[in-house]
Amino acid sequence: MTKRSPAETSSTSPLTAGIPTLADIRDAARQIDGVLIRTPFLPAPRLSRLTGAEVHVKYDNLQVTSSFKERGALVKLLSLTAEERANGVVAMSAGNHAQAVAYHAQRLGIPATIVMPKTTPFVKVEATQAFGAKVVVEGETLAACQLIAATIANETGAIWVHPYDDAHVIRGQGTVGLEMIEDGPELDCILVPVGGGGLISGIAIATRALAPHTQVIGVETELYPSIRAALDGVESECGGNTLAEGIAVKNVGVLTLEIVRQCVDDVVLVSETTIERAVNAYLTLQKTMAEGAGAAGLAAMLADPDRFRGKRVGLVLTGGNIDPRIAASIMVRELARSERIVAVRMTIPDRPGVLADIAETIGNCGGNILEVSHHRHLLSVPAKGASLDVTIETHGPDHAREIVAALEARHYSVQRMDPP
Incomplete structure (x- = not known):
């Protein structure tokens, strides 16, 4: 892909022209300084051991609303005139942009309507x-929500705050890249979750200008490959239930x-399975909460470790707004995949x-019985027999095989029910 760095200065207003510049991103950084958290960008040794790369993580899940989206939302709201603020704002979002707009609109005294x-x-x-x-709460998709939000804006005069295809939003999101470059070591690549493209656009502009040797790589879920398809x-x-609903975007932005096209090296x-693994790795290894979209960068490393092995990689943990029930389910599923259950x-x-x-056989092997289900009345079971399902906590694959062998030595027919 051909890369052309947007100029830092231009004879026309960069926001009028559309594409923000490094100067615009630096101006956004000044606007949010002291208002938003300058989130840490830290080495992650345990993720490095997991992936074979030198991993550093930008923890934007530590913002007040647990997402990077506050950056672009605040910069956009600060660009409004007094009359525009009085008319209020309307936005559509699957969650993080919604919270960001709502939070900062409330702080600034701006009425806000959010379509989700x-x-x-x-x-x-x-x-x-x-x-x-x-x-x-209306519409099955973000595209449907966008139409509803546009109708509300037309009827009420509220200002439309687009989640990604807006120059002010993009320059606000670009402050993530600016901070990574200023606070961290020189990186071989930055992996960025991609939905509509606002975050990766801002990061790529800053990176091309300040660290041109650092690759910027976007990561989409297979179920919503919008930008990859557009590039191709x-x-x-697009479609289907995804753990990464924050990047489940069908319509990419024009800007x-x-x-x-100009600034990103690859997408x-x-x-979904790899995203699950990445969420679990953040939870268990980094002791931090990552939603599916936020973990997409790490998922890319787990999916293709050879590509990143030995490189210095920056990950943007974009958000931590995951349903606790889903997080608990992911941890149990990963224990099953690793044969710990x-x-x-x-x-x-x-x-x-x-x-x-x-029970004694399993106990003698050091296994811990978590659940037992006993069936006598199934037609597949002999009249003088029963079907028994047992869920066992183990130390790992070798221990699991030891327990199965011990049961078989007691003349029980054992069938493993392994997860996909």
């Missing part, structure tokens, strides 16, 4: 309402796509003492 899709996790809807915004000149096939796709099914004789013998 029906699929938005309740934790994000509730948080947006808590920041004082009027929330309209093909129609995108952001142009910046991506890669990651699977193993489920087995046995057909056993229906007589006294069998359950006790099985």
Whole structure:
């Protein structure tokens, strides 16, 4: 992909021309200084051991609304005139942009209406309402929400605050890249989650100007490959339930796509399973909360470790607004994938003492029984038998095999029920 760095200065206003410049991003940094948290950019040794690269993480999940979106939202709101503020603002978002606009609109005394899709996790809807915004939950997709928001703007005169295709929003998001370059070591590449492209556009502009040898690589979920498809000149096939709903965008921005074409080195796709693994790695190794979209950069490293092995990589942890129930489910699923939790099914004789013998066998091997399900009335089970499902906590694959072998040595027929 051809890269052309946007000039830092221009004979016309860069915001009138569309593409923000490094000077615009630096101006945005001055505007948010002392208002937003300058989030830490720190080495992550445990992620480095996991991936084989030297990993550094930008923790923008530590903002008040747990997302980088505050940057662009605040810069956009600060650009409004007194009359525009009085008319209020309207936005559409799956959650993080919604919370950011609601929070800073409340701080600045600006009325805010947020349109959110029906699929938005309740934790994000509730948080947006808590920041004082009027929330309209309508539409199945962000595209549908955008139409609803546009209607509200036309009817009320409210200012439309686009989540990504806006020069003020882009220069606000670009402060993430500015801080990474100023605070961290020289990087070989920066991995950025991509939805509509606002964040990667701002980061790429700053990086091309200040660290031109650092690659900027976007990461999309396979279910919503909007920018990748646009770059390839093909129609995108988007849809499905994704853990990374924050980057589940069907329609990329006109402005952001142009910046991506000019300044971004590559855009890669990651699977839902790999996103799950990345969320779990942040939780268990870094002891920090990452939503699916926020973990996309790490997912790219897990999906293609050879590409990043030995390199110095910057990850943007863009947000931590994940439903606690989903986070708990991911951790249990990853324990199953690593065989720290193993489920087995046995057909056993229906007589006294069998359950006790099985429990003793597992206990003698050091396994911990988490759950037992006993079925006598299934037609697939012999009339004098029973089906027994046992979920066992183990130390890992070798220990799991040891327990299964011990049960088989006791003449039980054991079937592993491994996760996909």
